[in-house]
Amino acid sequence: MSPQSADRVIIFDTTLRDGEQSPGASMNLEEKCRIAALLEQMGVDVIEAGFPIASRGDFEAVNQVAKQSGRAIIAGLARATKADIDRAAEALDPAPRKRIHTFISTSPLHMKFKLQMEPETVLQAVKDSVAYARSKVDDVEWSAEDGSRTEPDFLCRCVEAAIAAGATTINIPDTVGYAVPDEYAALIAMLIERVPNADKAVFSVHCHNDLGLAVANSLAAVNAGARQVECTVNGLGERAGNAAMEEIVMALRTRADRMPYDTGIDTTLITRASKLVSTITGFTVQPNKAIVGKNAFAHESGIHQDGMLKNAQTYEIMTPESVGLTKSTLVMGKHSGRAAFRDKVRELGYTLDDDKLNDAFKRFKDLADLKKEVFDEDVAALIDDEILRARDRIKVVELSVMAGSKKPQTAELTLEIDGERKTHTAEGDGPVDATFKAIKALVPTTARLQLYQVHAVTQGTDAQAEVTVRLEEGGKTVNGQGSDTDTLVASAKAYVTALNKLLVKREKTAPAAMSA
Numbered sequence: 001m002s003p004q005s006a007d008r009v010i011i012f013d014t015t016l017r018d019g020e021q022s023p024g025a026s027m028n029l030e031e032k033c034r035i036a037a038l039l040e041q042m043g044v045d046v047i048e049a050g051f052p053i054a055s056r057g058d059f060e061a062v063n064q065v066a067k068q069s070g071r072a073i074i075a076g077l078a079r080a081t082k083a084d085i086d087r088a089a090e091a092l093d094p095a096p097r098k099r100i101h102t103f104i105s106t107s108p109l110h111m112k113f114k115l116q117m118e119p120e121t122v123l124q125a126v127k128d129s130v131a132y133a134r135s136k137v138d139d140v141e142w143s144a145e146d147g148s149r150t151e152p153d154f155l156c157r158c159v160e161a162a163i164a165a166g167a168t169t170i171n172i173p174d175t176v177g178y179a180v181p182d183e184y185a186a187l188i189a190m191l192i193e194r195v196p197n198a199d200k201a202v203f204s205v206h207c208h209n210d211l212g213l214a215v216a217n218s219l220a221a222v223n224a225g226a227r228q229v230e231c232t233v234n235g236l237g238e239r240a241g242n243a244a245m246e247e248i249v250m251a252l253r254t255r256a257d258r259m260p261y262d263t264g265i266d267t268t269l270i271t272r273a274s275k276l277v278s279t280i281t282g283f284t285v286q287p288n289k290a291i292v293g294k295n296a297f298a299h300e301s302g303i304h305q306d307g308m309l310k311n312a313q314t315y316e317i318m319t320p321e322s323v324g325l326t327k328s329t330l331v332m333g334k335h336s337g338r339a340a341f342r343d344k345v346r347e348l349g350y351t352l353d354d355d356k357l358n359d360a361f362k363r364f365k366d367l368a369d370l371k372k373e374v375f376d377e378d379v380a381a382l383i384d385d386e387i388l389r390a391r392d393r394i395k396v397v398e399l400s401v402m403a404g405s406k407k408p409q410t411a412e413l414t415l416e417i418d419g420e421r422k423t424h425t426a427e428g429d430g431p432v433d434a435t436f437k438a439i440k441a442l443v444p445t446t447a448r449l450q451l452y453q454v455h456a457v458t459q460g461t462d463a464q465a466e467v468t469v470r471l472e473e474g475g476k477t478v479n480g481q482g483s484d485t486d487t488l489v490a491s492a493k494a495y496v497t498a499l500n501k502l503l504v505k506r507e508k509t510a511p512a513a514m515s516a
């Protein structure tokens with residue numbers, strides 16, 4: 001589809017230029033080339049690779065991106081001066097398709113205080129700069145910086161003059177993110193309606209996000225007739241950033257019923273582009289960011305998870321595959337319900353009957369109350385524990401420990417032994433020793449401890465501890481495992497599991513020999 005057609009919106013990506021203007025987001029030459037290559041692969045129509053007069057590095061980047069480019073148009077920014085335009089033309093020279101993007105401010109505030117130029121002088125600069133740029137390349141974009149705060153009649157005169165001088169794209173930036181959607185749409189519609197030669201150029205928008213309206217303003221402008229949107233990956237850009245490319249593209253795709261415009265972007269590369277830009281710039285994407293945030297396709301609440309399992313469209317308006325993810329995630333946490341838990345258990349390869357599933361679910365909810373997020377490993381550890389303990393004759397009921405630098409450490413432990421609860425308090429050389437002594441007091445045994453090992457199931461200070469205890473008795477060794485967010489409870493469980501295994505071994509050799 002031709003970029004000029006009525007239902008085609010041209011995607012102009014300025015991650016490498018306006019995106020790089022984010023304080024701290026500088027990228028080196030090789031990084032810019034990698035991003036440009038991916039943008040081209042995605043089907044971006046115009047890649048603004050930099051501002052060549054700004055520095056030698058910016059010149060090199062535009063030049064290198066121009067050299068490696070193919071189908072995409074490569075743009076370089078230039079103020080309304082011959083020196084800027086010459087430098088941009090030189091940098092862009094190797095590109096098969098190149099665009100000089102020249103701009104000047106048109107708002108009363110910018111003209112008076114920043115440029116310190118009279119409006120008529122600015123108008124003349126528009127004509128001269130566009131004509132000069134056209135003498136260098138065929139494709140010239142002119143931008144009215146601070147266009148949304150420009151006096152309408154003057155803006156019409158500037159736009160008409162720029163088109164007459166040879167501009168093929170007219171960009172009306174909302175430079176300071178001040179516009180609101182209906183007002184901005186009306187401005188674009190007014191220009192297209194009033195400027196006599198408006199049909200000779202593509203109208204473009206470039207919105208900043210100071211009020212969080214960059215995407216809304218851009219889409220409103222598209223509905224009003226704009227056919228180029230300037231945007232950046234992850235919404236990177238000066239101050240609060242620019243309109244986010246992924247949001248523009250996915251909004252147009254998802255709501256084609258209201259906005260029937262095509263962008264030509266391969267949306268399955270969106271996640272890759274987001275990750276690349278975030279890794280290179282060090283600007284992490286907030287978890288709840290639309291389209292590319294970690295939570296954009298993640299569901300934690302039980303009601304939503306249940307809906308998702310029945311039909312993903314209940315809570316997702318786009319498929320994860322459409323943006324390059326393999327699947328949505330059902331995050332296991334304290335808001336999860338039985339349906340999601342059952343699904344997770346099945347996904348992890350376990351088959352539990354309803355009773356066991358209910359018991360495991362209760363334990364999962366207790367764990368989720370303690371942990372921010374319950375990972376797959378946690379669920380697996382919990383079920384292993386559940387399966388392991390189902391037929392145990394000895395169970396840990398309660399443990400409280402006095403630990404710290406003041407000796408002696410004590411452990412008060414309650415065990416259920418063949419259905420009867422027994423409690424004992426023991427002192428020890430450290431809290432683990434006190435706990436194990438309490439167990440031995442409640443379940444006298446000649447078994448010797450051969451191994452005591454602790455490791456964290458997942459990361460973080462709220463991670464579950466998984467403890468392994470090895471006991472030896474009469475030449476027989478058994479291993480017991482226990483997991484819990486409390487290392488001492490996990491230790492008690494591990495010891496008791498090992499004891500249970502010893503009891504089974506003893507029963508096998510002398511069925512009546514249980515002495516607990």
Ligand SMILES: CC(=O)SCCNC(=O)CCNC(=O)[C@H](O)C(C)(C)COP(=O)(O)OP(=O)(O)OC[C@H]1O[C@@H](n2cnc3c(N)ncnc32)[C@H](O)[C@@H]1OP(=O)(O)O
Nearest residue numbers: 021051053054055079080081103104105114115145175238
């Ligand atoms: C809205 C935007 O995002 S516009 C792009 C903004 N990006 C950048 O500024 C990044 C790159 N910029 C730079 O590296 C530097 O500012 C340069 C190389 C462009 C210019 O540096 P300097 O010559 O030292 O000028 P400085 O930055 O201090 O001031 C800008 C000058 O450009 C003038 N100017 C600003 N915009 C324009 C314009 N569109 N056309 C002509 N002159 C302009 C200003 O009036 C000012 O002129 P003055 O020095 O006569 O007062």
Ligand SMILES: CC(C)C(=O)C(=O)O
Nearest residue numbers: 103143145146173175
């Ligand atoms: C140069 C123009 C397009 C710009 O970046 C702005 O106005 O924000």
